[in-house]
Amino acid sequence: MNAVTAPITTLTERSLLQVRNLSMRFGGLLAVDNVHFDVHRHRIFAIIGPNGAGKTTVFNCIGGFYRPTSGQVLLDDQSIHGLPSHRIARLGLVRTFQNVRLFKNMTVVENLLISQHTQLETRFLHGLFKTPKYRRAEAEALERAAFWLEKVNLLPMANREAGNLAYGQQRRLEIARCMITQPKLLMLDEPAAGLNPQETRDLDRLINELRAEHGVAVLLIEHDMSLVMGVSDEILVMEYGRPIAAGAPEQIRNDPRVIKAYLGEE
């Protein structure tokens, strides 16, 4: 087993997310085989690899949507292995989906209010009688929603139905919906899929901005190499469920194993 570990970064601080020997087996198929990596605070970490390499399965294992067959996942040194997905989300690890999952019949603003549900635990009676406290909480939630809509350039769309937005807008809304929960780690599953080049450049800027201004670490799955190479600090390459290379973008670009996986042998 050629387990490739991410290079030890020069940073002395503890890493935010530690994935240790993660494996996921579906019957006879070993979809994820001994994956091992660290995501550090304020870093952008990308997982790339050909289709079917098991990237999304890794996401599902980390996020609690699957129960990994073996291995450990630690967030802030705390094991999140086997926790239900909503608990993991509350610990500050949220994700977007490869095929956008918005609440399509609700307005854009409402989508952002739902993701604040866990922060908005207002008492039942307060809401029933619309007490000042309740009104204030709702107003603040709307303010936060407006802030994030501004951030992702969707403010004019605030009262549209989410399902009626253009595809790129839906992708941005999904990111805003995650960010409004104030996560520690944002996991983006192919955020550039279906975007045009201009939108992809905007996404690049947005991801950098989220990291710089909101201190979030990003774990990214992406096929768009220009985005990945430009935005990532570290890259993990997977093939057939196994990690085959890891390192900084330049290293990866020149790694013969990666070139082989993507282009085939000469």
Added chain:
Amino acid sequence: MPKHFSEAVWVALLAGLLTVPILGIQIQVEGINVSLIGSPLPVLLAMAAVFVARLLQAPLKAVSGLAHIIQRLPRPVHWSKAYRPILLGLVIVAAVIWPFTASRGSVDIATLALIYVMLGLGLNVVVGFAGLLDLGYVAFYAVGAYGYALLSMHLGLSFWECLPLCVIMAAITGCLLGFPVLRLRGDYLAIVTLGFGEIIRLLLNNLDDLTGGPDGIGNIPKPTLFGLEFARRPSTEGGTTFHQFFGLDYSGADTIIFLYLVALAMTLLILYVINRLIRMPVGRAWEALREDEIACRSLGLNPTTIKLSAFGFGASTAGFAGAFFAARQGFINPESFTFIESAIVLAIVVLGGMGSQIGVILAAVALTALPEVARQFAEYRMLIFGLVLVLMMIWRPQGLLPATRPRLELPARAEALR
């Protein structure tokens, strides 16, 4: 037209062929001899009916197409927000004044209709908003009814004291059932709740010592007005009745009007609570969960508690209505809590439009008041009921008055701020 005509002829002939064995031959018994006699008339009638129906099919289709167009027309009733409270106030005032002018019988029917309105509104939260198909809803109704009957019988508590207790009891029952069951989805949930409804009914039937079994519980006291009874004579020594207190002549209608007003107040309370709930975070979460459970989980929403809250709320509404039902009837037995009641309440929700409160209210009134008004068609009640449901599913699956979501909008001010 000729094409339709020849087609109709063919279909009629086919119908004739098929109906001969069923309608065209009669069994004649003479003494010990059994003989078959051909009787062409029923066959001819059937053929004629099929022929006409086939001819009319095309024009009928055009009409249904028209129904389609009507559906697409913009909905005309869009009261501006300023008028809404006024309109609502007028409706409430009319509903309060009405029983004093109407006949005793119709007030009684209206009270029954209000019970179904309450049940429909409660189930609407579970099925319409949270998207959980509950076929055993009547169980919680029974919990409320028996809860009141037993509490008043054994502990001597009054209706108003029992009402909150019944709500709590039904909510607890709902949560107890919901907890193991709510991880199931769709059909499975429906079947398990159906079973639960039956279990409750069988328990009521068989726990003779507690519930009186099939004999039920009688002499359940009616609600009082601040301790004033509605009766000819006070039931307790030294008690005062309503008519004595106000120096009126005794009238049986007073009781009925009072019950109606209590039901109306209860319905309005439920309406208010539901309307607040669906605009509160928990209501939004119900809807979000119905739309996409995985997305909800990824955002940290706990699906179990959210579903449980919807289920528990629906159950407590049924318990609320159940306590009133027991008080109004004065007598309950398990026969009132059969599956058909669950089915009727569900039909009310489906007919009215899932998630639409006005629709549910109208459907509840229609389904309870119409059979009472049109007594002469009583035999055909279930037939018509079924037919209406089938037609609705074809032409208007979204219900009489489809739900319009209370959309929460970002106020323009907040937009301007940025």
